[in-house]
Amino acid sequence: MMLEIHLKDQEDTRMLGYTLASLLQPGDIVILTGELGAGKTTLVQGLARGLGIGDKVSSPTFVLIREYQGRYPLFHVDLYRLEGEQALEELGLEEYWERGGITVIEWGERLPLLPSEYLRIRLEYAGAGRRATLEARGERYQELLEELRNIVSFGDR
Numbered sequence: 001m002m003l004e005i006h007l008k009d010q011e012d013t014r015m016l017g018y019t020l021a022s023l024l025q026p027g028d029i030v031i032l033t034g035e036l037g038a039g040k041t042t043l044v045q046g047l048a049r050g051l052g053i054g055d056k057v058s059s060p061t062f063v064l065i066r067e068y069q070g071r072y073p074l075f076h077v078d079l080y081r082l083e084g085e086q087a088l089e090e091l092g093l094e095e096y097w098e099r100g101g102i103t104v105i106e107w108g109e110r111l112p113l114l115p116s117e118y119l120r121i122r123l124e125y126a127g128a129g130r131r132a133t134l135e136a137r138g139e140r141y142q143e144l145l146e147e148l149r150n151i152v153s154f155g156d157r
């Protein structure tokens with residue numbers, strides 16, 4: 001299943017993250033793709049707010065991963081500066097998503113090996129706004145996407 005949402009401004013992008021946060025469970029993985037400035041971090045900020053983390057989330061520029069404590073832990077990963085597979089191994093991502101937090105990965109397309117199930121959100125420029133295309137891999141995320149479709153009250157589809 002796929003869900004497309006037009007996000008007319010950054011508030012829509014935040015709302016998508018915020019709404020998503022109400023459906024996410026510990027252990028969930030969200031992979032964000034999209035070119036520079038597509039709105040990935042903006043979406044994570046909304047998601048963080050939805051988890052009760054507040055406004056402190058920014059792009060993890062020199063560290064690849066940042067951890068926040070909210071309703072659940074949030075592991076915010078940005079692979080833009082990832083250099084080679086060894087660096088990825090050292091990150092030990094699996095250990096994070098086994099710790100019962102929510103893992104969100106910017107530039108997730110750089111992962112050489114994807115987890116078996118995940119939610120992927122592709123963000124693209126669309127006029128002055130963005131288009132989000134959400135795709136579920138695995139049953140759990142199919143259900144999540146169904147629920148999201150029913151409660152999305154912003155953007156145009």
Ligand SMILES: Nc1ncnc2c1ncn2[C@@H]1O[C@H](COP(=O)(O)OP(=O)(O)OP(=O)(O)O)[C@@H](O)[C@H]1O
Binds near residue numbers: 008011036037043
């Ligand atoms: N739906 C939208 N419409 C218009 N502008 C948006 C939208 N969503 C986010 N933006 C704006 O796009 C800019 C870049 O956003 P953001 O930093 O989240 O992108 P990013 O994908 O994380 O970039 P990077 O690849 O550098 O990490 C910000 O100024 C943000 O406010």
Ligand SMILES: [Mg+2]
Binds near residue numbers: 059106
């Ligand atoms: Mg970013």
